[in-house]
Amino acid sequence: MRLPSPGAARRHCTAQDTRRFVDILIQQIINGLVLGSIYALVALGYTMVYGILGLINFAHGEVVMIGALSALTAIGLLVPSGLPGPVVVLAGLLIAIPVCMAVGFTIERIAYRPLRNAPRLAPLITAIGVSIVLQQLAMMGWGRNYHTFPALLPVTAHKIGGAAITDLQIIIVLTAALLMAALVWLVTRTRLGRAMRASAENPAVARLMGVDVDRVISFTFVLGSGLAAVAGVMVAANYSIAHYAMGFMLGLKAFTAAVLGGIGNLGGAMLGGLLLGIIESLAAGYIGDLTGGFLGSHYKDVFAFFVLILVLVFRPSGLMGEKVAERA
Amino acid sequence: MSADPKLKARLGIALIGVALAVLPFVVGATFGNSWVRIVDFALLYIMLALGLNIVVGFAGLLDLGYIAFYAVGAYLYALLSSPHLATAFPALFAVAPGWPVWAVLPLGALVAGLFGVMLGAPTLKLRGDYLAIVTLGFGEIIRIFLNNLNAPANITNGPQGINNIAAAQIGGHALNRPLELFGVMVPGVHLQYYFFLALTLLVVFVCVRLQDSRLGRAWVAIREDEVAARACGINTRNVKLLAFGLGATFGGVAGGLFAGFQGFVSPESFGLLESVMVLCMVVLGGMGHIPGVILGAVLLALLPEALRWGAVPVQQSLFGKVLIDPESLRLLLFGIALVVVMRWRPAGLWPSALRKRELAAHGEAA
Amino acid sequence: MSAPLLEARGISKRFGGVQALREVSLSIRAGEVYGLIGPNGAGKTSFFNVLTGLYSADQGEVRFDGQPLPLGVPHRIAGLGIARTFQNIRLFGAMSALENVMVGRHIRLHTGVLGAILRTPAARREEADTEARAHALLRYVGIDRLANQQATHLSYGDQRRLEIARALATEPRLLALDEPAAGMNATETAGLRALIEKLRGDGMTVLLIEHDVKLVMGLCDRVAVLDYGEKIAEDVPDVVRRDPRVIAAYLGREAADA
Numbered sequence: 001m002r003l004p005s006p007g008a009a010r011r012h013c014t015a016q017d018t019r020r021f022v023d024i025l026i027q028q029i030i031n032g033l034v035l036g037s038i039y040a041l042v043a044l045g046y047t048m049v050y051g052i053l054g055l056i057n058f059a060h061g062e063v064v065m066i067g068a069l070s071a072l073t074a075i076g077l078l079v080p081s082g083l084p085g086p087v088v089v090l091a092g093l094l095i096a097i098p099v100c101m102a103v104g105f106t107i108e109r110i111a112y113r114p115l116r117n118a119p120r121l122a123p124l125i126t127a128i129g130v131s132i133v134l135q136q137l138a139m140m141g142w143g144r145n146y147h148t149f150p151a152l153l154p155v156t157a158h159k160i161g162g163a164a165i166t167d168l169q170i171i172i173v174l175t176a177a178l179l180m181a182a183l184v185w186l187v188t189r190t191r192l193g194r195a196m197r198a199s200a201e202n203p204a205v206a207r208l209m210g211v212d213v214d215r216v217i218s219f220t221f222v223l224g225s226g227l228a229a230v231a232g233v234m235v236a237a238n239y240s241i242a243h244y245a246m247g248f249m250l251g252l253k254a255f256t257a258a259v260l261g262g263i264g265n266l267g268g269a270m271l272g273g274l275l276l277g278i279i280e281s282l283a284a285g286y287i288g289d290l291t292g293g294f295l296g297s298h299y300k301d302v303f304a305f306f307v308l309i310l311v312l313v314f315r316p317s318g319l320m321g322e323k324v325a326e327r328a
Numbered sequence: 329m330s331a332d333p334k335l336k337a338r339l340g341i342a343l344i345g346v347a348l349a350v351l352p353f354v355v356g357a358t359f360g361n362s363w364v365r366i367v368d369f370a371l372l373y374i375m376l377a378l379g380l381n382i383v384v385g386f387a388g389l390l391d392l393g394y395i396a397f398y399a400v401g402a403y404l405y406a407l408l409s410s411p412h413l414a415t416a417f418p419a420l421f422a423v424a425p426g427w428p429v430w431a432v433l434p435l436g437a438l439v440a441g442l443f444g445v446m447l448g449a450p451t452l453k454l455r456g457d458y459l460a461i462v463t464l465g466f467g468e469i470i471r472i473f474l475n476n477l478n479a480p481a482n483i484t485n486g487p488q489g490i491n492n493i494a495a496a497q498i499g500g501h502a503l504n505r506p507l508e509l510f511g512v513m514v515p516g517v518h519l520q521y522y523f524f525l526a527l528t529l530l531v532v533f534v535c536v537r538l539q540d541s542r543l544g545r546a547w548v549a550i551r552e553d554e555v556a557a558r559a560c561g562i563n564t565r566n567v568k569l570l571a572f573g574l575g576a577t578f579g580g581v582a583g584g585l586f587a588g589f590q591g592f593v594s595p596e597s598f599g600l601l602e603s604v605m606v607l608c609m610v611v612l613g614g615m616g617h618i619p620g621v622i623l624g625a626v627l628l629a630l631l632p633e634a635l636r637w638g639a640v641p642v643q644q645s646l647f648g649k650v651l652i653d654p655e656s657l658r659l660l661l662f663g664i665a666l667v668v669v670m671r672w673r674p675a676g677l678w679p680s681a682l683r684k685r686e687l688a689a690h691g692e693a694a
Numbered sequence: 695m696s697a698p699l700l701e702a703r704g705i706s707k708r709f710g711g712v713q714a715l716r717e718v719s720l721s722i723r724a725g726e727v728y729g730l731i732g733p734n735g736a737g738k739t740s741f742f743n744v745l746t747g748l749y750s751a752d753q754g755e756v757r758f759d760g761q762p763l764p765l766g767v768p769h770r771i772a773g774l775g776i777a778r779t780f781q782n783i784r785l786f787g788a789m790s791a792l793e794n795v796m797v798g799r800h801i802r803l804h805t806g807v808l809g810a811i812l813r814t815p816a817a818r819r820e821e822a823d824t825e826a827r828a829h830a831l832l833r834y835v836g837i838d839r840l841a842n843q844q845a846t847h848l849s850y851g852d853q854r855r856l857e858i859a860r861a862l863a864t865e866p867r868l869l870a871l872d873e874p875a876a877g878m879n880a881t882e883t884a885g886l887r888a889l890i891e892k893l894r895g896d897g898m899t900v901l902l903i904e905h906d907v908k909l910v911m912g913l914c915d916r917v918a919v920l921d922y923g924e925k926i927a928e929d930v931p932d933v934v935r936r937d938p939r940v941i942a943a944y945l946g947r948e949a950a951d952a
Binding site: 533534537538541542543544545546548549552553555556557558559560561562563564570574682683685686 | 797
C-alpha cells in the first residue's frame with residue numbers, strides 16, 4: 001500500500017488519506033515492536049557477555065540459528081503425533097533451550113576461556129572462527145535449503161483501525177516482555193544477579209569477595225544462549241522459515257541494538273532492541289517514498305549498519321550508557 | 329670455510345628468482361594449466377594479504393571489511409573494460425570505454441585508496457572490537473549497494489554482475505591469448521602469471537620499504553601504545569588513515585587484475601566470508617611479518633584446491649560417500665583454524681621476532 | 695624578569711561529579727626545574743595531563759612561549775615543544791631501546807610515504823641521522839650499552855631513563871616528568887636527580903610531579919602545591935615548606951597550628 005506522494009497530498013489531503021497514513025504507521029509500529037522484541041532478547045545475550053568479558057560474542061547470532069533449527073527438528077518429529085499446535089511448539093522450545101545453552105557453555109569453555117588474558121584481537125578472531133564453524137556444522141546438519149515452520153500457532157488477526165496484529169505477534173511480544181522482566185528480577189534481586197553485576201564491574205574484587213567469577217561467566221553465556229533459543233523460535237515462527245545462514249544478519253542487528261542502547265547495560269539492550277525494530281520497520285515501509293524510488297526496501301539491512309556506525313562514531317556509550325570520562 | 333652471509337643472501341635471492349621465472353612451466357607440465365591458474369590466483373591473494381597486513385599487521389587495526397576495496401577495484405576495471413556502460417547508458421556512452429590497463433589499474437588504486445580513507449575516517453577513535461564491527465558494516469554496505477545499484481540507474485548490473493570484461497593488454501597483446509616467444513607457445517595463464525608476478529613483487533617491495541621507515545615505526549608505536557605514540561608527537565589520526573589508504577590501494581590493484589583475469593565480476597565474490605579469508609591469510613601466516621603473510625596467502629590459495637583434489641576420494645574410500653563437500657569442508661577448516669591458531673599460536677605460523685616478543689610481553693603483563 | 699616559558703591561567707577540569715581542577719594558574723620560567731606537589735587526589739596528574747594534551751580543559755588557557763597551547767591535542771603539543779613521561783612507564787615494550795628513542799624523533803622528521811618507498815638520498819640521510827641521534831640520547835641518559843635490548847628487559851630505573859631519552863628525542867623546550875622517582879630506591883633516585891640537574895645545566899626546563907618531598911625540595915627552583923584541585927602555594931621550596939596551608943594540606947590542621 002503506497003503512501004500518497006507529497007504532491008498528491010497537497011492537492012487533496014482527504015481524511016481517507018490521513019487514515020491510510022496512520023494505518024500504515026500503526027502497522028509498521030506493530031511489526032517493529034515484534035521485530036524489536038526479538039532483537040531485544042538477542043541483544044541481551046550480547047550485552048551481558050560484553051559487560052562481563054569485554055568481548056563481542058560474534059557467534060551469538062549462530063546460537064539463535066541453532067535454536068530455530070533444533071526446535072524445528074523437534075517440532076517436525078512431533079507434528080505427526082497429533083498433539084495440539086501450541087504444545088508442539090512448546091516442546092520444540094524446551095528442546096532448543098538446553099541445546100543452545102550447551103552450545104553457549106561449550107563455546108565459552110573451549111574458545112574464550114583460554115584467551116582471557118590474550119590481546120584484544122585474539123578473542124575477536126576466535127569468535128569469528130567459532131561463528132564460521134557453527135554455520136558450517138549447521139549447514140552440514142540441516143542442509144542448505146530453507147526449512148518451513150509449520151503453522152501451529154493461532155494467527156487470527158485483531159484489527160486496530162486499519163492495521164492488524166496477529167495472535168502470534170501478541171504471543172511474541174508478551175513472551176519477550178515476560179522473559180525480560182524475569183531477567184531484570186534475576187539481576188537485581190537475587191544473589192546470583194548481584195554476583196553477575198559485581199563480576200561485570202570488577203572481576204578481581206568480586207573474586208576477593210568470594211564470587212566464583214568463572215562460574216558466573218559460564219552462567220552468563222548459558223543464560224544469553226537460552227534467550228537466544230527463544231528468540232530463534234520466535235523468528236522462525238514469525239517468518240515461517242529457518243535457514244542455516246539466518247544467524248548472521250540477525251546477530252549483527254541485535255548487536256547494533258545492544259550498542260544503540262548502551263553496551264553492557266541491560267535496560268539499554270531492551271530499549272535498543274525495540275527501537276531498532278521500529279526504526280527498521282519504518283525504514284522498510286517508507287524508504288521507497290523517502291528517496292523517490294531510488295532506494296528500495298531491500299536496502300533495509302543497510303539501515304541497521306548505518307545506525308551502528310552513527311552510534312559508534314557519535315555516541316559510543318549508547319542511549320543509556322554513561323559517558324565514560326577519559327581518565328588516563 | 330663458511331660462505332659470506334651477503335653472498336648467501338644474494339645466491340638465495342637468485343635461486344628464488346630462477347624458481348619464480350620457470351614456475352608456470354614446471355607447474356603446467358606437471359599438474360596442468362589449471363594449476364597455473366591457481367598460482368595466478370595465489371598471487372592475487374598475496375597482494376590482498378599484504379594490503380590487509382598494513383592495516384591489521386602493521387598498524388594493528390582489525391579491518392573486517394577489506395574485501396570492499398577489492399570490489400571497488402574490480403568493478404571499476406569492469407566498468408571501464410566491458411560493454412556494460414554502453415548497454416546501460418547508451419545516451420552517455422556511444423562506444424564502450426576500453427581503457428588500457430596501465431590507466432585503469434592506477435585509477436583503481438586511487439579510488440580504492442580514497443575509499444580506504446573514507447571508510448577509515450569514522451573509525452579512528454574506536455577501539456579494537458568496535459573498529460572491527462564498523463569496518464564489517466562498511467564492507468557489507470558496499471556489497472549491498474553493488475547488489476542493488478541496478479535500479480533506477482543500472483550502474484553495477486545487480487546480482488548478475490558484469491561480464492565480457494576485456495583482459496588486460498600489454499603491448500597490444502591481450503593476456504588471455506597465447507603468445508609465441510622464441511619459438512615457444514606461451515599460454516595466456518602463463519602470461520598473466522608474469523604480469524601478476526611483476527605487480528606482486530612491486531607490492532612486496534613497497535611493503536618492505538614502508539616497514540623499515542619512519543612511517544613503519546609509527547605504525548608499530550600506535551599498535552603497541554597509542555597514548556604513548558601521541559605523546560611522542562605522532563599524529564595518530566593521519567598515520568592510521570595512511571594505513572587504511574595504502575592498504576586499500578593494494579586491494580584496488582588486485583581487484584582490477586582479478587576482473588581482467590576472470591572476465592566477470594559479481595557481488596557474491598565480495599562478501600564477509602572473503603574479508604575473513606583475507607584476514608585468515610594475515611593472521612594464520614604471521615601478522616605483520618611479510619614472509620609470513622605471503623606464506624598464509626599461498627596456503628589459503630592452495631588449500632581449497634588440495635581439498636577439492638583430495639577430500640572427495642578420501643571420503644569415498646573412508647566412508648563410501650561424500651559426507652562433506654569440499655567447499656563446506658574448506659570453510660569448516662577455516663573456522664577451526666582460526667580458533668586453533670588463536671589459542672596455540674596467536675602470532676601465526678611464521679611470526680616476526682618483534683611480534684613474538686610483543687605477545688610474550690603481553691603475556692607477562694597479564 | 696623575562697616572560698615565563700609556560701603560563702597557565704584559570705585551568706578548570708571536571709570529571710563527572712568531581713571537580714579535579716579549580717582555576718589553577720601557574721607559570722614556569724625557562725631553564726628552571728619546577729615541582730608540582732600535593733596530597734593524593736590533589737589534581738597534580740590531572741593538571742599535568744591537561745598541560746600535555748591528554749585532557750582538554752573545561753575552562754582556562756595555557757600559553758607556551760607566548761603562543762596559546764592547543765589543549766587536548768597531544769601530538770601538536772609535543773610538536774610545539776612539551777614532551778612528557780608517564781607515571782607508570784609507557785614504553786613500546788617489544789621494541790628495542792634504540793627503536794623507542796627513534797620513534798621519539800618522529801615529529802622532527804619529514805620522510806613521508808614516497809620518501810620511504812623510494813629511499814631518496816634525503817630519506818637515507820634522515821634515517822642515518824635518526825639512528826645517530828638516538829644513540830647520542832641513550833648515551834646522554836647513560837644507557838647506550840643497552841641500545842639493542844628489548845625495552846621490557848631493562849631494569850626499572852633504566853626504563854625510566856629510556857622514557858626520558860625518548861621524550862628528549864622530540865627536541866622539547868619543556869620536559870614534563872610524571873613521578874619519575876616512583877618506585878625507585880635511594881641510589882636510583884640519586885641517579886635521577888643527577889640527570890635532572892644535568893638537564894637543567896644544559897638549559898632544559900623541567901616540570902616535575904613528585905611525591906618524594908626531599909627530592910623536590912632539594913632539586914626544584916620553585917614548587918607549586920595543589921590541594922583539592924586548587925593551587926595553595928607557589929614559591930621557592932624553603933618558603934613553601936613553611937607555608938601553614940601546605941602543612942595543613944599534608945598533615946592536617948593541628949600540625950599547622952602547632
